[in-house]
Amino acid sequence: MFSPATSCQRRALRYASEMALSLFPPSLVTARLAARNTPPPVATSHLPNRNPNLLLESPSSSSAPTALQCPHFQSCSGCSYEWNLDQPPVLQEASKFFRDRGVQDFTFDSGRLWEWRCRAKLAVRGTPESPLIGLYQEGTHNVVDIPLCRAHHPNINAAVELLKQGISKLNVQPYDEDVGTGDLRYVQMAVTTYNTSLPVAERYQKGKVQLSLVWNSRNEHSENSNKLHALSNFLWGNGGPSSNTHLIHSIWANFQTSTSNIIFGNRWRHLLGERDFWEHIGGVDISLDPSSFGQANTLAFNSVLRKLQKYVPYGSSVVDLYAGAGIIGLSISATRKCRSVKCVEINKESKLSFEKSISRLPKTIDSNISWHNTDASVEPLYWLKGSDVVVVDPPRKGLHPSLIDALCNVAWSDHKSNEEPRGSILKVKDEKRPWILRAREASVHIDSKTAWEKNQTWPETLIYISCRWESFKEDCRALLSSKAWHLEKAHAFNLFPGTESIEVLGVFKRGPWVGQKKKKRRKTKRNK
Numbered sequence: 012m013f014s015p016a017t018s019c020q021r022r023a024l025r026y027a028s029e030m031a032l033s034l035f036p037p038s039l040v041t042a043r044l045a046a047r048n049t050p051p052p053v054a055t056s057h058l059p060n061r062n063p064n065l066l067l068e069s070p071s072s073s074s075a076p077t078a079l080q081c082p083h084f085q086s087c088s089g090c091s092y093e094w095n096l097d098q099p100p101v102l103q104e105a106s107k108f109f110r111d112r113g114v115q116d117f118t119f120d121s122g123r124l125w126e127w128r129c130r131a132k133l134a135v136r137g138t139p140e141s142p143l144i145g146l147y148q149e150g151t152h153n154v155v156d157i158p159l160c161r162a163h164h165p166n167i168n169a170a171v172e173l174l175k176q177g178i179s180k181l182n183v184q185p186y187d188e189d190v191g192t193g194d195l196r197y198v199q200m201a202v203t204t205y206n207t208s209l210p211v212a213e214r215y216q217k218g219k220v221q222l223s224l225v226w227n228s229r230n231e232h233s234e235n236s237n238k239l240h241a242l243s244n245f246l247w248g249n250g251g252p253s254s255n256t257h258l259i260h261s262i263w264a265n266f267q268t269s270t271s272n273i274i275f276g277n278r279w280r281h282l283l284g285e286r287d288f289w290e291h292i293g294g295v296d297i298s299l300d301p302s303s304f305g306q307a308n309t310l311a312f313n314s315v316l317r318k319l320q321k322y323v324p325y326g327s328s329v330v331d332l333y334a335g336a337g338i339i340g341l342s343i344s345a346t347r348k349c350r351s352v353k354c355v356e357i358n359k360e361s362k363l364s365f366e367k368s369i370s371r372l373p374k375t376i377d378s379n380i381s382w383h384n385t386d387a388s389v390e391p392l393y394w395l396k397g398s399d400v401v402v403v404d405p406p407r408k409g410l411h412p413s414l415i416d417a418l419c420n421v422a423w424s425d426h427k428s429n430e431e432p433r434g435s436i437l438k439v440k441d442e443k444r445p446w447i448l449r450a451r452e453a454s455v456h457i458d459s460k461t462a463w464e465k466n467q468t469w470p471e472t473l474i475y476i477s478c479r480w481e482s483f484k485e486d487c488r489a490l491l492s493s494k495a496w497h498l499e500k501a502h503a504f505n506l507f508p509g510t511e512s513i514e515v516l517g518v519f520k521r522g523p524w525v526g527q528k529k530k531k532r533r534k535t536k537r538n539k
């Protein structure tokens with residue numbers, strides 16, 4: 012039988028000289044990478060408050076303790092800067108943006124700087140003898156092999172290595188996108204760090220990988236399916252529970268024959284290992300099927316959820332828009348004793364994950380919980396009505412204009428009355444269009460034990476989670492410029508160290524901003 016550990020070591024040796032160049036000494040690193048960037052001077056006075064508990068140890072060099080030190084930096088498009096990973100370049104701008112809008116106590120949490128990525132979608136190209144598994148080189152469709160990626164959880168790199176061995180041994184053809192031939196197009200790797208049989212301190216490092224092979228065929232009965240089964244058996248035999256290095260959690264296949272850039276097709280098959288993939292995050296157990304959206308940085312997203320929970324008053328009614336498998340809504344329902352939580356998500360594949368997750372919610376939860384498979388931008392007012400808090404976590408492009416309009420209209424309504432927001436297009440009682448009525452029905456619903464009175468209010472709090480600073484800025488300006496909302500708090504999280512992106516958590520309250528001076532004046536008057 013093939014031994015992955017030995018071959019990993021051999022490959023590691025091959026890269027050792029390159030690694031040595033990139034790790035030590037820093038002056039050499041600079042010389043080699045000077046064309047791309049040089050270490051900026053460390054000036055920290057402008058930076059927001061940090062949570063010191065979240066800063067982790069550096070892996071090696073004490074002179075460049077927060078450097079990426081990745082041998083693939085120059086060719087791979089995954090990371091865009093390599094120095095001071097704990098200070099993403101956009102932070103300075105974000106700090107000023109929030110200060111100018113009245114938030115003086117903006118904070119930034121920098122967590123794990125390396126090995127943070129627990130979810131990766133990698134292209135498979137090259138030849139069976141020499142497969143390439145990685146990301147595209149910037150602006151091209153040339154795949155860069157990244158066996159020593161510093162962002163990946165170490166078991167993703169180990170699983171990539173094992174997959175390469177399988178491809179070579181079984182003569183699996185990597186996809187050729189020019190002609191549309193080949194067997195294996197992409198692989199998605201997702202790490203679960205949830206294993207209650209291990210001590211908590213070991214769970215992250217010993218995370219197991221759920222592998223999804225994107226196979227270039229219509230289904231599991233196509234011509235090349237015997238190779239798919241041979242490859243998955245190889246992976247399971249050499250990385251599953253009976254191997255020396257148990258790193259694989261499960262193996263799935265996704266079938267895709269389209270010539271478009273869309274990674275996944277609609278057909279998924281569970282092949283080997285545990286079917287259910289669990290993660291414990293935000294205080295709850297969450298199940299995630301490979302077809303559902305999952306956050307890339309599990310640990311840092313847990314910090315986001317912990318912070319977010321504080322802004323949801325106990326007993327609130329919450330609507331979670333762009334909910335995915337409901338991770339935010341379920342986490343809030345469990346930790347804030349919400350009377351109701353509605354999750355709205357366009358991807359129907361996330362339904363199953365949501366159903367599994369609610370089956371593990373603590374039995375003490377007394378909340379109406381529902382998940383709706385629909386487009387949040389089509390009838391946004393309908394979803395906002397009856398909630399005290401709205402949480403939005405949109406894709407990179409940000410909020411749909413229709414949702415921004417609805418949020419602005421809502422903010423102007425009389426919040427304790429049933430009055431419809433001005434300019435409302437909402438006709439809750441008269442709605443007859445069957446597809447709209449169908450979309451309103453909950454795909455999943457559990458009732459609370461208490462018969463809560465129906466909430467007739469409109470949201471007072473808007474919590475915006477964003478993974479793209481440019482979109483957040485634009486949406487934030489739109490919300491503030493109407494004076495319908497003001498910003499109360501803002502936090503950022505280092506969810507993607509080495510990239511231009513940060514995760515932002517903005518907390519908005521209804522109504523225009525009352526400046527510091529005005530607030531003080533009001534207080535003094537009242538005290539007289």
Ligand SMILES: C[S@@+](CC[C@H](N)C(=O)[O-])C[C@H]1O[C@@H](n2cnc3c(N)ncnc32)[C@H](O)[C@@H]1O
Pocket residue numbers: 304305306332333334335336337338339355356357358385386387388404405406407478
């Ligand atoms: C950034 S993800 C957040 C998911 C979830 N909040 C989480 O943390 O796992 C954005 C989600 O929005 C969903 N989405 C995209 N467009 C949508 C729309 N128009 N209506 C509802 N959901 C949408 C995507 O399918 C995806 O699950």
